[in-house]
Amino acid sequence: MAHAAATDHLETSTGIDNKKLLMWLFLASDCLFFGAFIAAYLLYRGRSVVGPYPEDLFDIPFTSVSAFVLLMSSVTMVLALAAIQRGNVRNMRIWLLTTAVLGTLFVAGQVYEFTEFHHEGLSLSTNLFGTTFYVLTGFHGAHVTVGVFILMSMFIVSMRGGIQQKDSLTVELAGLYWHFVDIVWIVIFTLIYLIQP
Amino acid sequence: MRRNGTTLTLGHLRRLRTFIPALFLLGLLALFLSGCDTDTPQNTFDPKGEVADKQADVFYWSMWPAIVIMTIVLGGLLVIMLRFRERDPEHVPPQVHGNTRLELAWTIAPAILLLAIGIPMVATIYDLGRPPSEDAFRVDVIAQRFTWEFQYPEYTDEDGKPLSVFDQSGFHIPAGREVAFYLHSVDVIHSFWLPKLGGKLDVIPGRTNVLWLRADEPGTFSGQCAEFCGLFHADMTMKVTAQPQEELDAWAAEMLQ
Amino acid sequence: MASIAVPKRSPLSEALKGARRAAENSSSIWSWIATVDHKRIGILYGISAVVFFIVGGVEALLLRLQLAQPDANFLDPDAYNRLFTMHGTTMVFLVVMPLSSAFFNLMVPLMIGARDVAFPRLNAFSYWTFLAGAIFLNASFFTGDILNGDLGAPGGGWFGYAPLSLREFAPGHGMDFWMLGLQMFGIASLAGGFNFIVTILNMRAPGMTLFRMPVFVWMTLVTSFLIIFAMPVIAVALFELTFDRLFDANYFNAEAGGNPLLWQHMFWLFGHPEVYILILPAFGILSEILPTFSRKPLFGYAFVVFSGVAIGFMSWGVWVHHMYTTGLGTVANSAFGISTILIAVPTGVKVFNWMGTLWGGSIRFRAPLMFAVGTVAMFTIGGLSGVTHSMVPSDYQQNSSYYVVAHFHYVLFGGAIMALFGGIYYWFPKFTGKLMNEPLGHLNFWLMLIGFNLTFFPMHISGLLGMPRRVYTYNSDMGWDFWNLMSTVGAFLIALSVLVFLYNFFLSLRRGKESGPDPWDARTLEWSLPSPPPEYNFKEIPTVDSRDHFWNTKYREDETGRVVPVLAGGVVEPEEEHGDDDEHGHGIHMPSPSYMPLIASIGFPIVATGLIYDYALVPVGFALILIGLFGWVMEPATEED
Ligand code: HEA
Numbered sequence A: 001m002a003h004a005a006a007t008d009h010l011e012t013s014t015g016i017d018n019k020k021l022l023m024w025l026f027l028a029s030d031c032l033f034f035g036a037f038i039a040a041y042l043l044y045r046g047r048s049v050v051g052p053y054p055e056d057l058f059d060i061p062f063t064s065v066s067a068f069v070l071l072m073s074s075v076t077m078v079l080a081l082a083a084i085q086r087g088n089v090r091n092m093r094i095w096l097l098t099t100a101v102l103g104t105l106f107v108a109g110q111v112y113e114f115t116e117f118h119h120e121g122l123s124l125s126t127n128l129f130g131t132t133f134y135v136l137t138g139f140h141g142a143h144v145t146v147g148v149f150i151l152m153s154m155f156i157v158s159m160r161g162g163i164q165q166k167d168s169l170t171v172e173l174a175g176l177y178w179h180f181v182d183i184v185w186i187v188i189f190t191l192i193y194l195i196q197p
Numbered sequence B: 001m002r003r004n005g006t007t008l009t010l011g012h013l014r015r016l017r018t019f020i021p022a023l024f025l026l027g028l029l030a031l032f033l034s035g036c037d038t039d040t041p042q043n044t045f046d047p048k049g050e051v052a053d054k055q056a057d058v059f060y061w062s063m064w065p066a067i068v069i070m071t072i073v074l075g076g077l078l079v080i081m082l083r084f085r086e087r088d089p090e091h092v093p094p095q096v097h098g099n100t101r102l103e104l105a106w107t108i109a110p111a112i113l114l115l116a117i118g119i120p121m122v123a124t125i126y127d128l129g130r131p132p133s134e135d136a137f138r139v140d141v142i143a144q145r146f147t148w149e150f151q152y153p154e155y156t157d158e159d160g161k162p163l164s165v166f167d168q169s170g171f172h173i174p175a176g177r178e179v180a181f182y183l184h185s186v187d188v189i190h191s192f193w194l195p196k197l198g199g200k201l202d203v204i205p206g207r208t209n210v211l212w213l214r215a216d217e218p219g220t221f222s223g224q225c226a227e228f229c230g231l232f233h234a235d236m237t238m239k240v241t242a243q244p245q246e247e248l249d250a251w252a253a254e255m256l257q
Numbered sequence C: 001m002a003s004i005a006v007p008k009r010s011p012l013s014e015a016l017k018g019a020r021r022a023a024e025n026s027s028s029i030w031s032w033i034a035t036v037d038h039k040r041i042g043i044l045y046g047i048s049a050v051v052f053f054i055v056g057g058v059e060a061l062l063l064r065l066q067l068a069q070p071d072a073n074f075l076d077p078d079a080y081n082r083l084f085t086m087h088g089t090t091m092v093f094l095v096v097m098p099l100s101s102a103f104f105n106l107m108v109p110l111m112i113g114a115r116d117v118a119f120p121r122l123n124a125f126s127y128w129t130f131l132a133g134a135i136f137l138n139a140s141f142f143t144g145d146i147l148n149g150d151l152g153a154p155g156g157g158w159f160g161y162a163p164l165s166l167r168e169f170a171p172g173h174g175m176d177f178w179m180l181g182l183q184m185f186g187i188a189s190l191a192g193g194f195n196f197i198v199t200i201l202n203m204r205a206p207g208m209t210l211f212r213m214p215v216f217v218w219m220t221l222v223t224s225f226l227i228i229f230a231m232p233v234i235a236v237a238l239f240e241l242t243f244d245r246l247f248d249a250n251y252f253n254a255e256a257g258g259n260p261l262l263w264q265h266m267f268w269l270f271g272h273p274e275v276y277i278l279i280l281p282a283f284g285i286l287s288e289i290l291p292t293f294s295r296k297p298l299f300g301y302a303f304v305v306f307s308g309v310a311i312g313f314m315s316w317g318v319w320v321h322h323m324y325t326t327g328l329g330t331v332a333n334s335a336f337g338i339s340t341i342l343i344a345v346p347t348g349v350k351v352f353n354w355m356g357t358l359w360g361g362s363i364r365f366r367a368p369l370m371f372a373v374g375t376v377a378m379f380t381i382g383g384l385s386g387v388t389h390s391m392v393p394s395d396y397q398q399n400s401s402y403y404v405v406a407h408f409h410y411v412l413f414g415g416a417i418m419a420l421f422g423g424i425y426y427w428f429p430k431f432t433g434k435l436m437n438e439p440l441g442h443l444n445f446w447l448m449l450i451g452f453n454l455t456f457f458p459m460h461i462s463g464l465l466g467m468p469r470r471v472y473t474y475n476s477d478m479g480w481d482f483w484n485l486m487s488t489v490g491a492f493l494i495a496l497s498v499l500v501f502l503y504n505f506f507l508s509l510r511r512g513k514e515s516g517p518d519p520w521d522a523r524t525l526e527w528s529l530p531s532p533p534p535e536y537n538f539k540e541i542p543t544v545d546s547r548d549h550f551w552n553t554k555y556r557e558d559e560t561g562r563v564v565p566v567l568a569g570g571v572v573e574p575e576e577e578h579g580d581d582d583e584h585g586h587g588i589h590m591p592s593p594s595y596m597p598l599i600a601s602i603g604f605p606i607v608a609t610g611l612i613y614d615y616a617l618v619p620v621g622f623a624l625i626l627i628g629l630f631g632w633v634m635e636p637a638t639e640e641d
């Protein structure tokens, strides 16, 4: 920031940076978004009147791998933050890019999964399972996509020298978001894929 | 004020103000007098069955305390406004910040009052919420925008099909006997309501709700759909006639012809 | 992520420099369009809300005309249904919430001693997105053949119960406009909610601890928390409806096994906190007006604050009281019945503490006080009828009847709207430097109070006489004629009072008496500033040493304990010195105006229109949103000089 704007207090009343607080609040609110979609999924579990049903379609090993990929991306995100906090811009860039690539891989896996399911006859309107499954996981996938977009923007900005050690908060915020999206996936993966009634 | 260029002054208004409340009360009185003599077929204050009766009681348990509290608060405000109105513009009253005892009192007292009416309320919920008794007269109600259909499984034709009535002013039930209404919807949500016999229950697609009512005496009862269901929701009315069992049987036999 | 420093020659910011300079000129229209000043945004919110109040009010008058007599033909059933849907939706989402937002924006930074909100551009984004949603929603009127009385507006009621809201039963696009318009409105509210929480937690002046904040600020905080947790729930419900309507999903499709009650649970899980979102700001306003005009501090500050917080928490555990008649069973009804009646306790604490505030005071009968006291009285009536609803078995009779309509107009109009009017009378001088005309204010108040009671009191009776709500007409042998006629007459009295208000407003703007900084001898920080306050609010951020900081500069207790004025007290910040060429004044850097929030906001209705009519527009809308957000992140928040 070139100038300390009037509203850009260096010191806040709580000592927490404004943007960080904003991010925490956003994530708290986002929990309810996911919570409501997950609740709808669970409410309708086993209520579909026609197939295909989850057990006909789920490919647990495949999804486990893509979940693992997403999990790893959290690790690389941590490394990116650690790098910039040490002032190592080059390493940060590498880790940011890795994170983005892993995220993209995850999304690609999801696209593959969706097309597979679609071929086997599950569409949004087939049954309750189709409706709740596509919307919930799609909503999560959209989150990951937005995350990838943010990471790539940061990568590009940093190529132009826009992110230095003093800007590590920016990376930290992106990281908060990214980890949140990961954790949500763990919850979804467990509830939807692993625990089957 | 004069600078604003209006001719109204506070003095004018003050004179007006003294008789505005009087006018208002007079108006209310007129309301009651003219409202009372009309016929009111869906009046919830005029229960004609056990269920409506008990529900009206529950209403009174909360209405009377509410009227008392309303009187206390509104009266209190009036007294305060008269007693503590500004007399000397220079006067600054003592800066009282609160009184913990008092505040605790008006936290706890309403809580006790509310629990005192809440517990019998729960008893009534369970009382009225029981399933219909064994010997209840069953009626299947089918709601469809914007009509009602009554089916009587107790009365069947040669093929075993239950008697079905579509005429919204020609529904019949037994008087003095519990009637169990099984509520089905073929489209959107409706609500089945016969105010003088009892409160409503929603009619929801994909789900069968059961409502039991009893008409103490023979009579004709007016009812109406009470959940907005679209264009002609207002016209989704019904008239239900309660009559002694023998008359009902005779009516059914005739209908089955 | 706005702290990414950008190389100076970023083409985007270069291109916008000129436009931004136009916006720097504080008298041009562009300066309003690009404004990020919380006071201007507050004023924009306020004006929009009043305009929509008139829209919603005229809709109500049409309803009342139709109901004035039995078997009337003034409106056909279809138009009637669409009008009450738009009336309810407008009043709740486009009037009370934005009017409350107007007060958050205007007052919160001034009250806590800040120069602006935490995220000024996010604030502008909130406003424009709200306006986009509001206009979008009302545009639905024109999708029908309006000249022939065929309104295209949604007609499913303000709570849009499924399955009536599905395409099968609500063909046409009205419902699409409703769900997508509300979605935009939700985004706007969420952004506002985040912003105010951060502002209140983080931007307080030194010494302004949480328990020294004015109660209005506390209520803003609680409301904002309710917003950020309640809005997602309705957003998800609306998403599900969107998928059902536009993409044939099955959320509410009973044939596919879907449960129509899912919508009701989600709507009311949002809806009940929502009604407290509507009333808590009003409670905050009352808690400012009553102390000022009785010249006493608020009685039992801590109780009032904690009861507000308690209401916030409890409001999450009562939603089933809107669904008693859906047949959820005795256990659910009992549990929610008890939780609902108990919510009267913290609300009662407030009522009694307000009475305690007035007690022993030296009460000045100015228009704001009249509205405030009127509100306490009317809200109490509405709250008490709420308690009679919460008694489950009696609600089986009341639900969906005019008795409910009476209840919620007493709390919404008699509670929220009247308090907000009081707030306008109270703070008008602060932002215009003019006093509102007092006799007209009293006239406005009495007309409104009487008209209001004449309209809504009879609804208790027609409701208990069995009149269901949402009926376009009724039969004359039901005994409801007289009560309905009264309601209609009353509604026109209210309309008259609103006209008096509008007249007073414009008259006072033009020819009102100079108010000076502190016309009411008030207690909170905003009155220490000139009226209207300068763009940067505080030349020097004050250091606060007590809850009654400003008051204590004016009054102290002498040896005998009597309260006496401090000589030369009430240190008011001097007016801005003119002839100072520095536009920002005193070298205080205020955030620069920006078009980016507006650009991003315009994207939303384009996406929505695309979803309804032509998917080709969807990417266009998204592109605009992205451009707006990108420019927003890239342009520096303050212009370098
Ligand atoms: C500002 C908005 C607002 C507020 C504050 C409230 C406050 C309350 N509401 Fe209301 N309500 C609505 C807006 C609001 N409501 C709306 C819009 C609807 C209809 C929605 C629709 O269907 O379209 C509705 C509907 C509604 C219903 C559903 C009715 C039905 O459809 O069948 C119920 C049922 O319990 C209810 C209860 C209550 C209760 C118990 C309170 C309590 O919070 C009230 C507490 C206040 C007091 C009680 C007064 C002051 C207290 C004292 C002086 C202390 C002493 C009091 C006692 C000991 C009793 N409300």
Ligand code: HEA
Pocket (backbone or CB within 6 Å): C053, C054, C056, C057, C058, C060, C061, C063, C064, C084, C085, C087, C088, C089, C091, C092, C095, C096, C156, C157, C158, C159, C405, C409, C412, C413, C416, C417, C455, C469, C470, C471, C472, C487, C491, C494, C495, C496, C498, C499, C502
């Ligand atoms: C804050 C909320 C709020 C407010 C303030 C109001 C205000 C009013 N409401 Fe409404 N109302 C609701 C919220 C609100 N309402 C809701 C949520 C519903 C439920 C909807 C549903 O069932 O889905 C409802 C439903 C509702 C109904 C029931 C419809 C039905 O069930 O069939 C009725 C009927 O009389 C009604 C009447 C009125 C009236 C007469 C006013 C009056 O107080 C209005 C006063 C205002 C004016 C009259 C405007 C005056 C201005 C002018 C006239 C200016 C002239 C113009 C220029 C100078 C340009 N409302």
Ligand code: CUA
Pocket (backbone or CB within 6 Å): B143, B145, B146, B189, B190, B191, B225, B226, B227, B228, B229, B230, B233, B234, B236
């Ligand atoms: Cu059926 Cu309303």
Ligand SMILES: [Cu+2]
Pocket (backbone or CB within 6 Å): C271, C272, C275, C318, C319, C321, C322
């Ligand atoms: Cu509620």
